[in-house]
Amino acid sequence: MNRLFTSLIVAAMVLGVAVGWALNRYASPDQAKAVAENLSIVTDVFLRLIKMIIAPLVFSTLVAGIAHMEDAAAIGRTGAKTMGWFIGASIVSLTIGLIMVHLLQPGAGLSLTAPDAGKAAAAVDMSKFTLRAFVTHLVPASIIEAMANNEILQIVVFSIFVGTAVASVDDRAPAVLALIEQVAAIMLKVTGYVMRTAPLAIFAALASTVATQGLSILATYAKFVGGFYLSLAILWTLLVAVVVAVAGPRALKLMAAIRSPALLAFSTASSEAAYPRTLEELQKWGISRKVASFVLPLGYSFNLDGSMMYCTFATLFIAQVYGIHMSIAQQVTMLLLLMVTSKGMAGVPRASLVVIAATLAYFRMPEAGLILILAVDHLLDMGRSATNVVGNSVASAVVAKWENQIEAPIPAWGSGPPAPQNG
Template sequence: MHVGTDPQPVAGPLPWYRQLYAQVIVAIVLGALLGHYAPALAEQMKPLGDAFIKLVKMIIAPVIFLTIVTGIAGMTQLRSVGRVFAKAMAYFLCFSTLALVIGMVVAHVVQPGAGMDIDPASLDTSAVQGYVQASHEMTLTGFLLDIIPGTLVGAFVGGNILQVLFVAVLSGIALAMVGERGRPVLTLLEALTTPVFKLVHLLMKAAPVGAFGAIAFTIGRYGLESLVNLAWLVGTFYVSALLFVLVILGTVSRLCGFSILKLMRYLKAELLLVLGTSSSESALPSLMEKMEKAGCRKSVVGLVVPTGYSFNLDGTNLYMTLAALFIAQATNIELTLWQQVTLLLVAMLSSKGAAGVTGAGFITLAATLSVVPTVPVAGIALILGVDRFMSECRSITNFIGNAVATVVVARWENALDRDALARALDGGAGPLAAAPDPAAGPGDREVLAAD
């Protein structure tokens, strides 16, 4: 007599109202309506968005640490860690610079600030003093030194992604070097991965609430009417970002054998979450998990995604040069070719120095203009009212750029399961199923099937 277990019934697709992306869409629409028709009440919804983002930031450190340590510790050749990092940084530098150049070209072609004839002396700078002060306190040397935490555990309490990345890489290398003696520690960390990712799934159930609160506050505080005066600038930025994603990143994706549109569809829930919360960090844990599911090796995901969140800010860079030239045009300041090249070079450095800083887009713009005195820093007061509406587009572009970068670097490293990628992008894989990772232990595969 054969004794076995009955096959488990295969669950069908969830109804639309139980899917995260649908819930976030409804939340965004309801939040926008509340912000428009009851702005005073909508402004009071801000704690909902803030609370959700804090919940996600709470889990980011353990997700990054466990992913990187278990990924690196399972690698057979440690020199591949440096190789992955070098390839990722080369990619980031290339496309971040390209985004800066495109923003500058678009500003020259469209001329969004032409004809405004604004006297810089007439601008009210009181509202932007905090950003200007933050920009003066930000230096590249200070940023690099800040990557090293004060204590080993200090990286997990400060909320600095790069500090967690730094400690995780060193820990993973150390664990790999001790070999079998470190196996019990690796087994423990692999086992911890399952409940940590389960916690991520639980927190994501609150995403609609966070998106509702964030979008209601934005519309209620700033109002859609604030877009009217600067609609040309906002529209130019959105179209530029769309073209950057579809044309530049789309071409890169096609050369690497996948479709940018399918990737965006695959990440639709995360994209809507970023749109609703104006923060790409809100979707970081989910992005790391989904890129593993799509066939990118665990060690590559662990290195590229967190690093990209600091160094691969395509949307922010596109915004910086476009906004800087908008201010120059609005205040009737003619910039020479050398001044524009200087602006570009300074923006390349300042965008790296603001990595991980809240309100980084606005702060880096202030930092760049303070070094290039030809364009008045006071001019950022012109775009303060609509910056919140552009921050959503910045965050989405940054998010997509990092998703593409992860697949590209994994392909360069021969660490991409193309069949798993095709299944994921075509919607053929299960919600959290993933192809086995050569560098992952059994605990890693269990977590991806945990929900």
């Protein structure tokens, strides 16, 4: 299925570029514009489908994740250190993405016109943005209204209260928790259905863009993709350096051990697909079952380093493409927003697109910008999925070292006799 989907994505990209080039070269500007407008119907529908799933997806996954956090309280010190690492890693990932997109300027020079340029510029001006307005906006007057308007921060605040309350009940409200988990499972399935339409949206997006802008826009895509992978390389280097500094030179063997699950995540564009193999390799390397079975699954909800970097990189890329200037205060606010909204989205196909869509809506930036990155999102998803695996493996090793839970290499559960010592 993953190979088929990847093939469809590639085919949609090639066909979209070919059709767009043909229209740009052989059709009149008016004809090309008319075809592009008709193709935009497909992309508009896809955007509406994305917006449709934001509220129930965020609510159900976040509440379910928080409701299971009693393990953090039980493990105590380990839970606190784990969350401390996650927060620190999140800040570093988001900041690297922010710095690199400013240094590389992948979207500068394209200067696309927003669907409603005057309205967008006025909205992103943010002159009315104040601390009081931001804080009061966090708390929903009505959760129904918040969900209807896709007010992502308000939904997150409400979800935190509900998830904490469920976890605090003595029997953890099993019926309610089971219902929420079922809703989350259903929404994940719905998200999967929505993402199956991505090849059509990608074809329409590329065809309409190339038809009106010409092949020169592909150079911008190359700069965007190359810049993001360069940013990932910097993050990987930093993660490896930190784990070696904390756990010693033996950590290099861990990096070699997780090569297979990282490649699996890269090829399938899914870090979740690599979860079982990653857990197995962490235990073989010597991380105790207690730490590995706690940090790794928690990391899949709260420590998606690659995805978080992509959110800042892609959001500011879109701002650059449309010539929208964001002040330092606005960018700091965006980082804080992404710190929160990127949590609890594990297992969601193309979760970063959902988070970016919510961020664009919050800052009143053109939603059509999502279509620009959609064309190459699958290629970038491969890199950030592998990065998520590396980030969570490093987190497990660091926390295990802090807790003195690194043991002699042992086999994974039920995998037979102990593995031989290496070195």
